[in-house]
Amino acid sequence: MARKNHTFYFAERPVGEIVPGRTFNYVEADAPTAEELKDGQVLVETLYLSLDPAMRGWLQEFRSYMPPVAIGDRMRGDIVGRVLASKSSKAKEGDLVYSFAGWTEMLILDESNINVLKLPPGAKPTHALGVLGLTGLTAYFGLSKIGQPKPGDTVVVSGAAGAVGSVAGQLARIMGAKHIVGIAGSEEKCKLLTEELGFDAAINYKSPTFREDFSKAVPDYINVFFDNVGGEVLETALHLAAPFSRFVMCGSISGYNKFAEGTDGIPEIAGVRNLYRVITHRVRMEGFIFTDFLQEVPEARAQLAQWLAEGEIKAKETIVKGGLKVADTAINQLFTGGNTGKLIVEVKPYEEVSNSSVINQCFQ
Known part of the structure; x- marks a missing residue:
């Protein structure tokens, strides 16, 4: 047969x-x-x-x-x-x-x-x-090209227990950030971030005290925000943005299933009400996809492979x-x-x- x-x-x-x-x-x-x-x-x-x-x-x-x-x-x-x-x-x-x-x-x-x-x-x-494919490359280029964490920076990653976010937080540590905060959707995932992946703090966006918890987890202001979620999470991060902070716009998964007729198929992602802070705090917000850097993929993949082999990154x-x-x-x-x-x-x-x-x- x-x-x-x-x-x-x-x-x-x-x-x-x-x-x-x-x-x-x-x-x-x-x-x-x-x-x-x-x-x-x-x-x-x-x-x-x-x-x-x-x-x-x-x-x-x-x-x-x-x-x-x-x-x-x-x-x-x-x-x-x-x-x-x-x-x-x-x-x-x-x-x-x-x-x-x-x-x-x-x-x-x-x-x-x-x-x-x-x-x-x-x-x-x-x-x-x-970690050696689209996921790792997206995290790598988002941080190295746009986020550019510096020694002493606070880096916050939304969707931090997801495919890209879990790598991005680990890369922020490797690239020299001082304080790394992850945002995830359960206490179990928050525990994973701090106990296994090296995040300094993690907050549950489903908690009724999310905004208060977010403020407490950030010691001063956010220097780099790696966004995979959009919506309320992005709005809260903007409220805590440092002057000249870098917002890496990677995804808005909070709205990917919210489609309606008459919108030309564009998802109805919740609007951000405090965009004025982009002006007052001179925030750089930049979207990207990893294919923007195709010529650099072999070098980036080799570096990710080295960190994986050395145990610097956990997949x-x-x-x-x-x-x-x-x-x-x-x-x-x-x-x-x-x-x-x-x-x-x-x-x-x-x-x-x-x-x-x-x-x-x-x-x-």
Whole structure:
């Protein structure tokens, strides 16, 4: 019997949360085979699928830094996969590869659409989707290019127990910040930040005393604010901003599910009522995405790999088991606080497909 393949195709633009079984169609078909390969192509089996907040915006009709996913298209996303067969000089059978391949179990890819993975000592394949991938690069460039923490600075990170925030706080310490505060959505996550990830203080934004707790956690003023949340959290941070502070505008996840008709598909993120402080305190607020710095990615990734190998950075992950079919349910954890660190779907465990040892280099 021919091997079957499963793929999620985009079916309906959601107004609020992604609805399992409705937003996407889960389709079964015959799997591609090695016999179908052309020169320069590889047959790849997905092992791990990255789930990211940015995906929610891709499902709307407005164009941001990427065009929206078209109805009927395979849902896009980053994967780590294994090469099953190859007609490419770039990758051989058994290699681990990274690709922006989308929500599917198997597919044929041109060699230009893959990167062969060579992981640093102690690293796991999933790290290529997190601390050594988009997550780590976003935190790294946001801090090094915009935040630029200096000795003595107070750095505050919102969404600090998430994929980007958990790395950003650790990088702030490495880059010399004096006092690092994390904002998270539960007491358990706050405890993780201070006891495992090296934050000096952590505050629960769901607490009824959040604003008071925020003020107490900041010894003077905020010099660098790394924002993943927006809304009330951003407003409160502006109230505590130091003159000439730097606000790194990375995300506004508090409003990603708030869409309404007549808004051109733009999320209704709560407005900030004290923007006048940007003027009075000469605050620099700058948005970015990691692809703004593509030429510097190899150097940045190598530095992150070194810090990971040395134990300077700890990678936090939430890995959802159950195969590809759970992806359209698991993605909502991003918006309900269900994940800690990087959210990943285990499509097929790496242990099942390889007994190879870790290679002591970073990405090719």
